[in-house]
Amino acid sequence: MDALLDQFFNVTIMTQAWPMLLRGLAMTALICLIVIPLGLLAGIAAALLSLAERRAIRWPAIAFVDFFRAVPPLVLLIFVYSGLPFAGIRPSPLQAVAIAFVLNNAAYYGEIYRAGILSIGKGQFEAARSTGLTAAQTMAHVVLPQAVRNVLPDLISNTVEVVKLTSLASVVSLAELLYQADMARSVTYNASPIVAAAGLYLVILWPLVRLVSRMERRIAA
Amino acid sequence: MGPFERFLDTFFNETVMAKYLPAIIGGMGVTLQLAVLVVVSGIVLGLLLACLRAYRIKALNIAIVAFSDVFRALPPLVIILIAYFGLPNVGLSLSAFVVIWLVLGLTLGAFAEEIFWAGILSIHKGQWEAARSTGLTFTQTLLSVVLPQAVRLTVPPLTNRAIAITKSTALGMVIGLPDILGEATTAQSFSGNASPLMMAAIAYIVLFLPLVVFSRWLETRFKWRQA
Amino acid sequence: MTDSPLATAAARSGGSAPHATPILQLIALHKSFGTVDVLKGIDLKVTPGEMVFLIGPSGSGKSTLLRCCNRLEEPTSGAVVVEGVDITGPKVDLNKARRRIGMVFQSFNLYPHKTALGNVALALIKVSGLSRRAAREKAMAALSDVGLADKAENYPAQLSGGQQQRVAIARALALEPKVMLFDEPTSALDPELVGDVLDVMRKVREAGMTMLVVSHEMRFAAEAADRVIFMDGGVIVEEGSPQEIFRAPKEARTQTFLSRVSH
Numbered sequence A: 001m002d003a004l005l006d007q008f009f010n011v012t013i014m015t016q017a018w019p020m021l022l023r024g025l026a027m028t029a030l031i032c033l034i035v036i037p038l039g040l041l042a043g044i045a046a047a048l049l050s051l052a053e054r055r056a057i058r059w060p061a062i063a064f065v066d067f068f069r070a071v072p073p074l075v076l077l078i079f080v081y082s083g084l085p086f087a088g089i090r091p092s093p094l095q096a097v098a099i100a101f102v103l104n105n106a107a108y109y110g111e112i113y114r115a116g117i118l119s120i121g122k123g124q125f126e127a128a129r130s131t132g133l134t135a136a137q138t139m140a141h142v143v144l145p146q147a148v149r150n151v152l153p154d155l156i157s158n159t160v161e162v163v164k165l166t167s168l169a170s171v172v173s174l175a176e177l178l179y180q181a182d183m184a185r186s187v188t189y190n191a192s193p194i195v196a197a198a199g200l201y202l203v204i205l206w207p208l209v210r211l212v213s214r215m216e217r218r219i220a221a
Numbered sequence B: 001m002g003p004f005e006r007f008l009d010t011f012f013n014e015t016v017m018a019k020y021l022p023a024i025i026g027g028m029g030v031t032l033q034l035a036v037l038v039v040v041s042g043i044v045l046g047l048l049l050a051c052l053r054a055y056r057i058k059a060l061n062i063a064i065v066a067f068s069d070v071f072r073a074l075p076p077l078v079i080i081l082i083a084y085f086g087l088p089n090v091g092l093s094l095s096a097f098v099v100i101w102l103v104l105g106l107t108l109g110a111f112a113e114e115i116f117w118a119g120i121l122s123i124h125k126g127q128w129e130a131a132r133s134t135g136l137t138f139t140q141t142l143l144s145v146v147l148p149q150a151v152r153l154t155v156p157p158l159t160n161r162a163i164a165i166t167k168s169t170a171l172g173m174v175i176g177l178p179d180i181l182g183e184a185t186t187a188q189s190f191s192g193n194a195s196p197l198m199m200a201a202i203a204y205i206v207l208f209l210p211l212v213v214f215s216r217w218l219e220t221r222f223k224w225r226q227a
Numbered sequence C: 001m002t003d004s005p006l007a008t009a010a011a012r013s014g015g016s017a018p019h020a021t022p023i024l025q026l027i028a029l030h031k032s033f034g035t036v037d038v039l040k041g042i043d044l045k046v047t048p049g050e051m052v053f054l055i056g057p058s059g060s061g062k063s064t065l066l067r068c069c070n071r072l073e074e075p076t077s078g079a080v081v082v083e084g085v086d087i088t089g090p091k092v093d094l095n096k097a098r099r100r101i102g103m104v105f106q107s108f109n110l111y112p113h114k115t116a117l118g119n120v121a122l123a124l125i126k127v128s129g130l131s132r133r134a135a136r137e138k139a140m141a142a143l144s145d146v147g148l149a150d151k152a153e154n155y156p157a158q159l160s161g162g163q164q165q166r167v168a169i170a171r172a173l174a175l176e177p178k179v180m181l182f183d184e185p186t187s188a189l190d191p192e193l194v195g196d197v198l199d200v201m202r203k204v205r206e207a208g209m210t211m212l213v214v215s216h217e218m219r220f221a222a223e224a225a226d227r228v229i230f231m232d233g234g235v236i237v238e239e240g241s242p243q244e245i246f247r248a249p250k251e252a253r254t255q256t257f258l259s260r261v262s263h
C-alpha cells in the first residue's frame, strides 16, 4: 500500500514537478488554440465539399475525410515530423503537430457538421431560397446555425478528443503537459508526475465530458 | 535525379520496401490481434456496465459513472505511461501488448457504456410497462425487450468509436510494441528512408479504410439519430 | 392442437354464479404523486365475467386506478385483491400475479423488434415457461382469436393501428389472465379502425372474460357493459347499469360530464 502511494501519489515529487507541468500545460493550451479553431473551420469546408452536388467535388472530399479517419493521428504526426524532412521539408514540432492534427480533425469535425446539415429538413432550404436568399446565404444563415445546434454535443465531444490528442505531441518532443510529466518521471523514476498530469487533464476535461452526457440525454429523452 | 524521382526514392523506395515488408506485415498481425481483443472486451465491458446501471443501485452507479467519466476524459497515452512505467515499480510488470489491450479495452468500455446507456434510456417507457404487465421480470424485460431495441440505435456511434479507439493501438509504438507503427519507425531509423512510414500509412489504410466505409454505409442505413 | 385462449376462458367461466366472490377487489385505494392526491379511497369489486366500464373527465385518475391494479403504479395505501390474494402484500410474487392480469395500452406498446407472433410468444416462453413450440402454437391460437393468424409473421410497423392493438390484446389474452385491463384501447386509432378492435373486445367479453375498461366509446359501453362507473377527482362518484348512468344519472357531475361528451 505504501509502495503504491509512493509510486503514484508521491506529493513531494508532484510538488517538485509542478512548475514543469504548468509550463507543459501552457503548451497544451497553445496547441488547442491552434488546432481547435482551424479544425472547426476546415471541418465546415470538408462538410460542404462532401455534400456538393457535383461528383468531381464530392468524391475527392469524401476520400479526404475517409483517408484521415482511417489513418491513426500518431502515424500522421510521425509522417509529417520525421518523414517530410527526407523530402527536404523540416517542420518544427509545433508545426508538425498543427498540420497533422488540423488535417485529422478537419475530417472528424467535418463528419459531424455533415450529419448536422443532413438533419435539417429540405423545407428549410426551400423556405430560405423562396425568400430570395442565395445558396450560400441559406447555408450560412439558415442551415448551419440549426445544424450546429443539433450536433453541439458531438462537436464538444470531439473537442474533448482534440485536447486528449495533444498528448501525442510528446512523441515528437513538443514540451506539452504529458511530455513534461514524462520527463519528470524519467528523472525521478516515479510515476507521480504523470498521475499529477492526469489530474490536470481530468480537471479540464471532466466537466466537458459530464456536459456532453447531459446534453445527449436531453436529446434522447 | 529529378524531383519526382527523388520523391519516389524517399517515400516509395523499392529496395527498402521489399526489405521491410515482412516486418510491416508482422506488425499488421499485432495490430489486428490487438484491435480484435480491444473491440470484443471493450464492447462486452460496456454492455455489462450499462446493464448493471439499469438496476439503479446508487453506490454501483456512482462507481460506473466515475469509471466511465475518467476513462473518457483521460488521454489514453497518459494511462498507458502510468501503467507501463509505474506498475513495475509496485511489482506488476505487464508487457506492452497487455498494457495497450487493457488501457484501450477499458477506454472503449467507458465509451460503450455511455452509448449503450443512452440507447437503453431512449427506449420508451411503454415498452417496459407492456413487458412487466405480462409478468416478465426486470431482467427479462431488459434482456429480451429493451436491449435488442437499444442495441440497434447504438450500432453507428459504437462503430465510429470502436474504429477511433482501435486506431489508437498505434500508441503502442511509444512503449516499444512491435505493431505496424512500431515496426515502421524502427525500419525508418535503420534504413534512413521514409518509405517504411509510407508503408505503415498504407497498412493502416488497408486495415481501417474498409471499416470507415462500412461505418458510412451503416449510418445511411440506421439513420444518424432518431429525430 | 392448442385450445384458443378464448375457448379456455369460455370453458372456465361457464356456470359461475353472478354473485360469486369478486375476482378483483380494490379496498380503500389511495395514490398520490408527491403532494397531489390522485386516488382518494377507491372501493371497487369486479365479479367473474363482468365487464366494468370506467368513465370520467381527463385527469380524474382512471389510468392511475387501472395501473394500480397490476402495480405499474405503486398504491400509496389500500389493497388490491386478486382472487382473494392481496397483491400489494410484501411476500407476493408480483410477476406471477401480473400474468393473471392482462393489460392493453392506449399506445399498443408492441415490441417493434419482434413479429406479431414473437410479441405474443415472449411471455409464454419467459413467464409461463412453455417450450418454444408450445408457445408458438398458443400464440397462433391467440392471434386466430383476434383474427390475425395471417399476420403472425408481420412486424408491428407493417400492421395498421387497429391490427397492432388486436395483437396487443392477443398478447394479453394468450397468458389466460383472470381479468383484463384496457386503458383507452381505441383512443389512438383512426375512426374507421375502432370497430375492429371493439369487435374483438366484444368477442373476449362473450367468452366470459372479466374486463375493466377505461374508454370514451360511450355507445359501446351502453351496449356491452354490465356496469358503468363514473369517476371524478379521484373518487367514484356514481355507478350503475349502463341504462342508469346514461339515461338517468343521479349526480350533477355525471350529468355535466355526459352532456359534454354526448355531442
Ligand SMILES: Nc1ncnc2c1ncn2[C@@H]1O[C@H](COP(=O)(O)OP(=O)(O)OP(=O)(O)O)[C@@H](O)[C@H]1O
Residues within 6 Å of the ligand: C033, C038, C056, C057, C058, C059, C060, C061, C062, C063, C064, C065
Ligand atoms: N407519474 C405521475 N407523476 C405525477 N403526476 C401524475 C403521474 N401520472 C399521473 N399523474 C397525475 O394524476 C392525475 C390523474 O392522471 P390519470 O392519467 O390517472 O388521469 P386519467 O383519468 O387517465 O386522464 P385521461 O383521460 O386524460 O387519460 C393527473 O392530474 C395527472 O397529472
Ligand SMILES: [Mg+2]
Residues within 6 Å of the ligand: C062, C063, C064, C183
Ligand atoms: Mg388515462
